[in-house]
Amino acid sequence: MPSVRLQRCFLIFFCMATAAAVFAETPVAPDRSTLWIRSGSRIYLMVQDAKGRKSGVDAKSRKTLEQIPHSQCAADFVQNQYTGDYDGLDETITFEPAAEGRYTFVVKGMQPGPFLISLSALGRGGSSLPSKEVEGLISEGEEKVFTLHFQPEATNALSIIEDHQKK
Numbered sequence: 650m651p652s653v654r655l656q657r658c659f660l661i662f663f664c665m666a667t668a669a670a671v672f673a674e675t676p677v678a679p680d681r682s683t684l685w686i687r688s689g690s691r692i693y694l695m696v697q698d699a700k701g702r703k704s705g706v707d708a709k710s711r712k713t714l715e716q717i718p719h720s721q722c723a724a725d726f727v728q729n730q731y732t733g734d735y736d737g738l739d740e741t742i743t744f745e746p747a748a749e750g751r752y753t754f755v756v757k758g759m760q761p762g763p764f765l766i767s768l769s770a771l772g773r774g775g776s777s778l779p780s781k782e783v784e785g786l787i788s789e790g791e792e793k794v795f796t797l798h799f800q801p802e803a804t805n806a807l808s809i810i811e812d813h814q815k816k
Contacts, residue, residue: 681775682801684747686754689765690727690737692787693757696720699750704742708757711735720744736760746773752797753812758787766795768809773801781807 688694695705695714702716706724713722720742727737738759747770756764766783783795794812 678774680746680773680801681771682745682747682773683771684744684799685767685769686742687767687769688738688740688756689763690739691758691760691762692764692766693738693759694740694742694754694766695757696742696752696754698748698752704744705754706738706740717744719746719748747799747801749800749802750798752799754795754797756787756793756795758789758791761788762786768797768807770799770801770807778804778807781809783809783811 686694686696693706693708695703695707696717697703698717702718703714704717704720704722706713706722711726713724715722723741723743725739726735727739728734729736736759754766756766758764764785764787767780768782769780770778772778778801785793787793796810796812798808798810
């Protein structure tokens with residue numbers, strides 16, 4: 650009789666394992682979308698998602714924020730060797746994976762002159778998407794606001810609009 654119980658247990662286990670294998674869902678491909686936003690040395694850059702979460706360097710406190718899920722902010726302040734003041738900031742904000750949607754970014758001038766923001770991205774499958782650059786002139790303390798629409802499945806995944814200027 651013990652051998653019959655062992656066979657029944659094995660049979661039940663075998664049936665359950667087979668059913669699980671048959672009804673298992675097809676594995677979903679990993680999301681390889683990535684968004685990089687790099688700024689030049691004259692500006693602070695802060696990105697905000699549609700839910701109000703922020704990533705970037707806060708201009709007042711000079712602290713790095715990474716509130717947006719899957720975001721990282723690398724900031725390298727450039728110090729003036731003569732005055733000790735911070736004259737520049739090289740900043741890179743990375744979203745990996747990058748969520749589709751609208752992002753607002755605020756650019757605040759550290760010093761007057763030209764600024765440059767470079768945007769690069771990968772789609773969900775990991776393919777490179779067309780990059781964009783935003784350039785302009787800024788004064789010390791001046792703020793400019795831009796809106797970025799990111800679509801990791803589209804061929805023109807990055808569209809940028811300057812919203813308005815603040816003082």
